[in-house]
């Protein structure tokens with residue numbers, strides 16, 4: 001088989017709970033020849049992230065024969081982004097799609113994304129590099145999710161919602177269609193967003209308001 005058609009060994013970087021979710025989806029997707037994990041934390045080396053998924057030191061991971069691909073499985077958005085830049089020499093970023101996710105044929109998904117079980121990514125939706133679409137989230141038609149954002153479990157994004165770079169859309173929240181969530185913004189778990197959320201702001205509640213007002 002020519003080298004270009006060989007399935008790569010996937011290195012899941014991040015040996016915590018989020019890494020387990022990524023490795024599990026990778027194993028089920030059959031897109032990779034083998035799945036291993038790695039982490040900077042020496043206490044994890046020599047163990048297993050999941051049965052059959054060893055945790056290697058970064059040096060051991062770098063010594064694996066190619067082809068290799070890397071998925072950075074760190075929930076914190078800006079740490080995930082920065083680690084991806086640092087790990088570029090290990091191999092290209094790999095997107096993982098759980099086989100029980102539904103991704104429209106016309107959706108565009110950049111490298112390094114994780115699309116987990118029971119998610120829906122609708123027609124013409126766009127996911128930037130390193131985006132997480134977590135369990136059961138709906139990213140409806142024409143949504144644009146910028147790089148390193150996290151759409152947490154159970155989120156419902158109506159059509160044509162825009163999510164800015166490295167934003168966190170909290171678990172179980174709902175965003176009405178055509179709205180924009182700014183870069184590095186946080187929408188609290190369970191919120192219902194009825195208007196645009198500015199860059200860097202943290203809003204929560206039903207309807208969502210700045211956190212200080214939501215708790216007043």
Ligand SMILES: CC(C)(COP(=O)(O)OP(=O)(O)OC[C@H]1O[C@@H](n2cnc3c(N)ncnc32)[C@H](O)[C@@H]1OP(=O)(O)O)[C@@H](O)C(=O)NCCC(=O)NCCS
Nearest residue numbers: 152153169170171186187188189190202203204205214215
């Ligand atoms: C909104 C959020 C970012 C606030 O975090 P924080 O700044 O650490 O805030 P605190 O936990 O100190 O809480 C501050 C106040 O906000 C309230 N609050 C926190 N989260 C809230 C939420 N989601 N909705 C409504 N109120 C919330 C707290 O009750 C507290 O109120 P008080 O001042 O009256 O006691 C966070 O609680 C949240 O919802 N994050 C999303 C988590 C998530 O979904 N992660 C994905 C996991 S996969």
